Amino acid sequence: MVRRISGRPAVITGAASGIGRSLARRLSRNGCPVAIADVDEVELEKTAASLTGPVLTRVLDVRDAGDVREFAREVEDWLDLPLAAVFNNAGVATSTSVLDSVPEDDTWLFDINYWGVVHGTRAFLPQLVKQNYGVVVNTSSVFGLVGMPNQSAYCAAKFAVRGFTDSLRQELRGTGVSAVTVHPGGIKTNIIRNARVYSELDVRGRSREQMAADFDKMALTTPDKAAEIIHRGVEKGKSRVLVGPDAYVFDALARIMPTHYFSVMAKLYDR
Numbered sequence: 001m002v003r004r005i006s007g008r009p010a011v012i013t014g015a016a017s018g019i020g021r022s023l024a025r026r027l028s029r030n031g032c033p034v035a036i037a038d039v040d041e042v043e044l045e046k047t048a049a050s051l052t053g054p055v056l057t058r059v060l061d062v063r064d065a066g067d068v069r070e071f072a073r074e075v076e077d078w079l080d081l082p083l084a085a086v087f088n089n090a091g092v093a094t095s096t097s098v099l100d101s102v103p104e105d106d107t108w109l110f111d112i113n114y115w116g117v118v119h120g121t122r123a124f125l126p127q128l129v130k131q132n133y134g135v136v137v138n139t140s141s142v143f144g145l146v147g148m149p150n151q152s153a154y155c156a157a158k159f160a161v162r163g164f165t166d167s168l169r170q171e172l173r174g175t176g177v178s179a180v181t182v183h184p185g186g187i188k189t190n191i192i193r194n195a196r197v198y199s200e201l202d203v204r205g206r207s208r209e210q211m212a213a214d215f216d217k218m219a220l221t222t223p224d225k226a227a228e229i230i231h232r233g234v235e236k237g238k239s240r241v242l243v244g245p246d247a248y249v250f251d252a253l254a255r256i257m258p259t260h261y262f263s264v265m266a267k268l269y270d271r
Contacts, residue, residue, distance in 0.1 A: 002237050003135050003178065005084050007031035011075055013062055013120055014090030016043035019139070019187060021050075022227035023087055028053045030231075035075045037062075038090065062090045062116030065123075072123035082131045085234065088120035089139045098152050106153040113157035118164060125177070132176040137234055138165045139182045142242075142250040146261055169239060180234055183251070185244035187226050220244050 014020035016038035028051040037060035038044040048057045056078050117138045128134035144158030169179040221244035233241035253261035
């Protein structure tokens with residue numbers, strides 16, 4: 001099923017940086033009025049200033065279900081055309097072992113990465129169902145395909161997004177509304193630098209800055225390229241969009257070696 005987004009309105013959370021900012025710019029260039037939201041007002045305004053078409057900005061904490069519903073009402077009042085797509089993209093990271101984890105940080109991450117997606121879906125879904133048209137695009141991760149050490153909360157949230165969206169997709173069968181999961185691999189963003197990390201060194205003896213530098217080296221995809229892949233994948237009617245060559249490696253390993261994939265990845269990392 002081909003889904004046309006270009007030239008039609010879209011909503012994007014987490015639009016102050018990274019994939020969200022690049023999605024907003026790409027869709028705006030392709031004629032989409034965009035409603036963008038983020039908790040970071042300063043960077044959100046920078047995103048808005050870089051857009052070429054109509055834009056609605058909203059400072060929004062996706063953890064607040066009531067405020068997300070209010071945002072959905074504001075978007076509905078703002079639009080002259082049916083809403084084509086909702087990109088639930090806001091996300092954060094932590095890095096710690098299960099043994100050393102801080103429960104408050106796990107809750108913070110889960111409230112944004114999982115419940116933020118749920119709140120966004122529930123808030124905008126009535127509009128889409130009423131018009132019998134549109135797509136919900138929820139950002140998971142390659143860490144929603146495989147479990148990784150020191151990423152228990154992040155993996156749990158991203159697996160949950162995957163399960164939630166897969167279930168939603170089945171519920172929407174026979175309607176004009178669809179649901180897509182996005183699984184980015186390493187994207188060159190600041191998510192590691194902004195992560196909550198309390199141990200000065202990780203299990204490999206790396207500092208936060210070293211971890212961020214290593215991530216930058218391994219991240220194979222720019223945010224602009226990620227936005228292009230997501231946009232094209234959604235318009236082609238895909239139910240799941242893998243972003244970056246490493247995402248395809250993760251996906252293959254999870255399928256072929258479901259209990260032994262990490263030993264292979266550890267060897268590749270050591271190289």
